[in-house]
Amino acid sequence: SASPRDSAGALESLFQRRFDSVLDASQSERSSLVRVLQALAALRPRIPIKTLAELCELSEHAVRSFVSDLAGPFLIDGDYLQFRDEPTETFVRSQYLPKGADLQALLNRMRPYASSSIYLASALPQLLWEEGEVDELIELALSDVALPLTNEVERQEANRNRLSFAL
DSSP states (O other): OOOHHHHHHHHHHHHHHHHHHHHHHTGGGHHHHHHHHHHHHHSOSSEEHHHHHHHHTOOHHHHHHHHHHHTSSEEEETTEEEESSHHHHHHHHHHHOOOHHHHHHHHHHHGGGTTTOHHHHHHHHHHHHHHTOHHHHHHHHTSOTTOOSSOHHHHHHHHHHHHHHHO
């Protein structure tokens, strides 16, 4: 019988082949699709598909099609996307979590949308903290910049999240 380590390696290899196959078939959009995987790895689950599409410079249809082409590792729940299970989440985070320049690029794409998206306004502080952008995090916590304009409850929620990470 296979050891748990061998089983985990086999599962990771299966995931990698599936992801590589779909990415290879989409050469014209490959960099945008890799950005989708990086965003999925960096952001907390139940990501609004519209937000993901904007961040990755794709249409919502292209994001949904990519998820469908992968045949199973993600769930679409209405207008939200999430991992189907923990092994998928572990694989995506281990292989696609953005670091350095890739994380900076994600942060740069997120900043303009934070004032219109409670999801991004709440996610931005954690990523800034993880990137070590403490000065910017403190500036955000002390200002109204990039807070969602939709309603007061959402603004307060995003601001609490900023203060928590700034402290």
